[in-house]
Amino acid sequence: MDPFYSKLAEILEVEEVGENSQLDTFPAWDSLGVLSVIAMIDSQYGVNLTSLDLVEIKTPGGLLKLVLARKGG
């Protein structure tokens, strides 16, 4: 499993997140959680996402896909 998911689980304060978990079902996926995820992606992947980018994102798998696409681009 990509280490991205364990980092995400840490921020969301759960044991693990699946590729297809629904992000909006995590209590910690609030403005603070979103900001923490944005900061983690910035420091680990050098990709700067905005909360607007995340509006369309429903799952951890979708998020990782977006990060890798931005990194590649």
Added chain:
Amino acid sequence: MNFTFRNKKISGILTILPAHEQKFVDDMKNFNFSEARSLKLKQVMGYDRHRLVTGGTCASDLAIFGFRHLFDQELLAPDSLDGLIVVTQSPDYFMPPTSNVIQGELGLRHDMLCLDINQGCAGFVVGLIQAFLMLEQDSISRVALVNMDVLSRKVSVKDRNSYPLIGDAASITIVEKSEGGAPIFANSKMDGTRREALMIPAGGFRLPSSPETAVLEDVGDNNFRAKDNLRMDGSAVFNFVQIEVPPMIESLLALAGKSVDSVDWFMFHQPNKFMLEKLCDKMKVPYEKMPSNIVEHFGNASGVTIPTAITFNLGDRLRAESFLVCLAGFGVGLTWSSMLLRLGPLGFGGMIDYP
């Protein structure tokens, strides 16, 4: 844009804080979030307590109180000021300028230049640039730069994005001509296309305040605020800072021919501990060289945070010692600006409570 100034210095800094203190654990009762999440926010952002004005206290009240202290203690002579710059986003009135209000209340002489600047988190550096520009004139030898804001009066108590971090304060920085010394380097950048990231939408001429603009709205993230309130797009501001500030500092140090290691202190604007530590990581600056303790003790009073960080963390040391200091402000506008200068020894450097 780059600036270089010669034969000028900061000779004193006084920070004025309202005596009234509020605790985050009390603020959080107004937020529409679970206690656990609010405590998490406290821990991550470094929120604890903040200083706020009460009743109808204006920013100029803090500044006038500070000037009277300096005059009474004979740390500053009223007649020695050739210029008064007031940087604020909480003026007493649309008109007249608040710098004229302060000049009048203090009975300063007529033969001077008073100037209001509408700037926020970058307001200390922008104000210093303006003060140094004025000192290029033969007729101007000493300028008082006042940074002051009481923006808590514009923030919704039900807005967890902004309320816990806001603070009120004022500072008086005396800037004057001096012979010799190292040149002072600065730079500034502006991007008005991103102006909506930090704003008070209503109350100006574009959208005058009305009963409608005073209505609290659920803005979609469990925060409630009106158009009359300050609003901040937290993640947009976070990205702006992480993307724009490190290259600005790199370019400033290149202009000055200095390395990160040669800088004694990075006295940056204080949005919250989280953002400053991320900046340190990016810029390879050790945390202990960049104080990030102002929001937890006093709150973020926009342009006043840098003088507060200097007086709180260096205080009396600045009476005797001198440091190479890198300043950086970033925020509303959007504006980002930095300065490298040798600071100290100062004639005065301290903090007082109002009243």
